[in-house]
Amino acid sequence: MKTIFAESVEGRRAAGYAVPVDENAPKAADMLPADLLRKNPPRLPQCSELDVVRHFTGLSKLNYSVDANFYPLGSCTMKYNPKFSEYVCALPGFARLHPLLAQLPRTTVYTQGALQCLYEAEQWLCEVTGMKAYTFQPMAGANGEFTGVQLIAAYHKSKGRRRTKMLIPDSAHGTNPASAALAGFETVNIESRDGMVDPEALAKAIAQYPDEVAGLMMTCPNTLGLMETRLPAIVEELRKIDALLYYDGANMNAILGKMRVGDAGFDVVHLNVHKTLSTPHGGGGPGSGPVGVGERLLPFLPTPRVRRREDGTYWLDEDLPQTIGKIGPFYGSFAVVVRALAYMMRLGGEGLSRVGEYATLNANYLKKRLEGVLDIPYSRICAHEFVASAPEGLRALDIAKALLDRGFHAPTIYFPLIVHECLMAEPTETESKQTLDAFADAIREIVELGKSNPQALLDAPVTLPVRRMDETAAARQMVLTEDME
Numbered sequence: 364m365k366t367i368f369a370e371s372v373e374g375r376r377a378a379g380y381a382v383p384v385d386e387n388a389p390k391a392a393d394m395l396p397a398d399l400l401r402k403n404p405p406r407l408p409q410c411s412e413l414d415v416v417r418h419f420t421g422l423s424k425l426n427y428s429v430d431a432n433f434y435p436l437g438s439c440t441m442k443y444n445p446k447f448s449e450y451v452c453a454l455p456g457f458a459r460l461h462p463l464l465a466q467l468p469r470t471t472v473y474t475q476g477a478l479q480c481l482y483e484a485e486q487w488l489c490e491v492t493g494m495k496a497y498t499f500q501p502m503a504g505a506n507g508e509f510t511g512v513q514l515i516a517a518y519h520k521s522k523g524r525r526r527t528k529m530l531i532p533d534s535a536h537g538t539n540p541a542s543a544a545l546a547g548f549e550t551v552n553i554e555s556r557d558g559m560v561d562p563e564a565l566a567k568a569i570a571q572y573p574d575e576v577a578g579l580m581m582t583c584p585n586t587l588g589l590m591e592t593r594l595p596a597i598v599e600e601l602r603k604i605d606a607l608l609y610y611d612g613a614n615m616n617a618i619l620g621k622m623r624v625g626d627a628g629f630d631v632v633h634l635n636v637h638k639t640l641s642t643p644h645g646g647g648g649p650g651s652g653p654v655g656v657g658e659r660l661l662p663f664l665p666t667p668r669v670r671r672r673e674d675g676t677y678w679l680d681e682d683l684p685q686t687i688g689k690i691g692p693f694y695g696s697f698a699v700v701v702r703a704l705a706y707m708m709r710l711g712g713e714g715l716s717r718v719g720e721y722a723t724l725n726a727n728y729l730k731k732r733l734e735g736v737l738d739i740p741y742s743r744i745c746a747h748e749f750v751a752s753a754p755e756g757l758r759a760l761d762i763a764k765a766l767l768d769r770g771f772h773a774p775t776i777y778f779p780l781i782v783h784e785c786l787m788a789e790p791t792e793t794e795s796k797q798t799l800d801a802f803a804d805a806i807r808e809i810v811e812l813g814k815s816n817p818q819a820l821l822d823a824p825v826t827l828p829v830r831r832m833d834e835t836a837a838a839r840q841m842v843l844t845e846d847m848e
Contacts, residue, residue, distance in 0.1 A: 365418075367410065367418050367419075368408045370408060370410050370414045370415075370418055371409045371410055372409060372410070373409060374409060375409045375410055375411055375414070376409065376411070377410065377411055377412035377415065378411075378412070427772055428643075429441055429442065429443050429444075429643065430443065432770060432771065433771050433790075433798050433801075433802055434772045435771070435772065435773075435788045435789055435790055435791075435802065436773075436774060436775050436789065437588075437748045437749075437775040437778075437788050437789040438537075438613055438614065438748065438778075438787065438789065439638065439775065439789065440616050440635070440639060440644060440789060440791060441644055441772075441789075442616075442638075442644075442791035442792065442793045442794075443793040444641045444642065444643050445641065445706070445709075447705065448641040448642070448702040448705045448706050448709075449702070451701060451702065452698045452699075452701040452702045452705070456476055456477075457476075457480075457697070457698065457701055460474065462693040462694065465477065465478060465679060465693075465694075466679065471677075471678065475676060475677055477697065478669050478677035478678075480700065480701055480704055481669045481694055481697075481700060482669045482671055483704060484497075484700050484701075484707075485497045485499070485669070487704065487707045488634065488653060488655060489655065490712075491619065491620075491707075491715065492623055492624050492632055492634070492655050493624060493625025494625045494631075494632060494656055494657060495656060495657055495658055496655065496661055496664060496668070497653045497655045498510070498653060498654050498664050498665045498668075498695075499651065499653045499694050499696075499697075499700050500665045500689065500690040500691035500694065500695045501633065501651070501653060501690055501691055501695060502650055502651065502652065502695060502696055503635075503637075503650035503651070503652050504611075504612070504613060504633060504635040504637075504650065505538045505542055505652070506650075506652050506690065506691065507612075507633025507634070507635075507652025507653065508538055508539060508542035508543075508580075508609075508611065508633055508652070509546055510633070510654045510665070511542075511631040511632070511633050511654050512529065512542055512543050512546040512548065512578075512580075512609065513546050513690075514654070514656060514660045514663050514687060515529075515577050515578045515607045515609065515631065516547065516548070516577065517660075517663040517685065518607060518659060518660055518663060521662075521663075521685060524574075525575075526574075526575055526576060526577035526578075526606075527547075527548060527549055527575050527577070528549050528550075528572045528576045528577060529543040529546075529548035529550050529551070529576075529577055529578060529580060530550075530551050530553050530565065530568055530576060530578070530579040530580070530606075531550050531551070531552060531553065531579070532553045532555060532560045532579075532580075532581060532585070533553065533554055533555050533779070533780075533781050534558065534559070534560070534582070534586055534587050534779060534781065535580055535585065535611065536582045536586060536613050537778060539580045539582075539611060542580075543580065548577060551568050551572070551576075553565055553568060553579075555587075555781065557741075558585070558587045558589045558740075558741045559589055559591050559592065559593055560591055560597055562593050562596040562597055565579070565597060566600055569600060569601075569603075569604060569606075573604065576604060577606060578606045578607040578608060578609055578630075579597070579601055579606065579607075579608055580611060581608065581609065582611040582613060583610065583611075583614070583618075583624070583627075584617050584618070584745075584747070585614075586614075586748075586750075586778070586779045587741055587745075587750050587779065587781075587782070588726065588741070588746050588747065588748040588750060588787075589741060589743075589746065590617075590746055594627060595628070597628075598627070598628035607631065607659070607660075608628055608629045609629070609631050610631065610632035610633075611632075611633065612632055612633050612634035612635055612652075613635055613638065614746065614747060615634055615635070615638075615639045616638070616639050616719065616722045616747045616789075616791065616792065617719055617722055617723055617746035617747035617748075618719055618746075619715045619716065619718045619719040619722075620712060620713075620715045620716025620717070620718070620719050620720075621716065625655070630656065630657045630659060631654065631655070631656050631657070631660055632654065632655045632656075633652045633653065633654045633655075634652065634653055634655070635650070635651075636651045636652075636653060636700070636702075636703040637649065637651050637696075637699055640703035640706045640707060641702040641703055641705065642698075642699045642703070649696050650696060650699070651695055651696040651699035653695065653700070662683060662684075662685040663683075663686060664686060664687075665686060665687060665688060665689055665690045666680070666681045666686045666688070666689065667679035667680055667681050668680045668683065718792050719792075720792075721792035721793075722789075722790075722791055723745075723746055723747055725791065725794055725799060726745050726746065726747050726748055726749055726789065726790055727744060727745055727749075728799060729749075729788060729790050729799045729803060730745055730749040730751075730788075732799065732800070733803055733806060733807075737751035737752065737753065737754060737786065737806065738751060738752040738753070738754060739751050740783075747791070747792075748787060748788060748789035749787070750779070750782045750785055750786070751785070751786045751788070752782060752783050752784045752785060753784040753786065754810060754813075754814075756813075756817075757784075757813045757814075757817075758784060759777060759784045759786050760777075761813065761821060761823065762786065762806065762809050762810070762813070762820070763776050763786070764820070764823040764824050765809040765812070765813075765819075765820050765823040765824070766805060766806070766809065767824040768823050768826045769805045769808075769809075771802055773786075774786045774787055774788040774789075775787040775788075775789075
């Protein structure tokens, strides 16, 4: 794709947008130190308004989005989200509200609606997950992980313990080890058995570090798309040493309305509401990773907490002596929380339960369609996603590149690391049978092409503005600027 500089023609201008200049007004150049001023005028393109509009409209058409195409990234839940939620969060009473108003005693009257949204969203999430309370401060899923691990650390510190080890299964979500390390823990890998956490391996790790294990971080269903059927035994092992169980909510779509993680024995959970509950996911934001806790962790939640008085008004409670402090600015990503509340209220309990049903149904249907085309290492009923391996002689990367030529985004590749040439697909609950059939047919065609003409896959993609890079050269000889001359 050409840059806007390639459209530049000497002397061409966009008419009608000249800014009026007051010759008597002070000039910026007169107010700045001389060493901060440009020595030469900026090199700006000279284009008409039509040139500019066409250039950036063309760029916008290159964006890949869920609104336009199927996006089967595993563990990311790239699903279509209703425009209704976008409309609600854009209402002037939400969009134009300044967060500082809620902290000024004389202006809280203007923020009662916003505080009510935060309070009611918390009640909904508690009902969905079986937790006792939530904080909305974490700004993303990984930020929620960090918050949850900090809460576990605060709990043990309050007991006068120094617990330094965090157990993490090899089938856990990829950011778990980093979050635990950032919080000051040493991570201990727990190997899987049949794709699930092995209670015997867990007991062995606990026996090795009997006074050092702070908790276990789990994704359930895990990144292989499998439910952890040995969860009761895992909870029992942790309870013996008063270690806490952390739930990574990246895969919550699979169990909405079907399993309350608090009832299953988890002590702390983060939810990616920007994946599960309406906000479009991707592009670097916006994100929100609210963290819910059970009874034991209530005293350590970040402040402020939104409370409801008996007269129905709302206020901010800063009086938590054991709080871990603030995690994010103000109350987190407020607009994301509003979207989540609107989504939950519109679907209701029955609708949220259908999300889990359809997400699981779609994943199992697609997995069945791909059996015999791709290798399925865990060929049993999956949750909302599943993992496959590229057939012998083919690479996951080449299959992914060839999918781009056929109008599909690639699934997640090479994660989790415990699956060879891994492709992890999550069709989500919003895709139709026709879309899934077209995707399965495309993969079948690609695999057949790769066996008959391997070079065709190595050349892909051939229809996009950017062709296949030399991966080795790109890593060793990075070009980070473009010559505009």
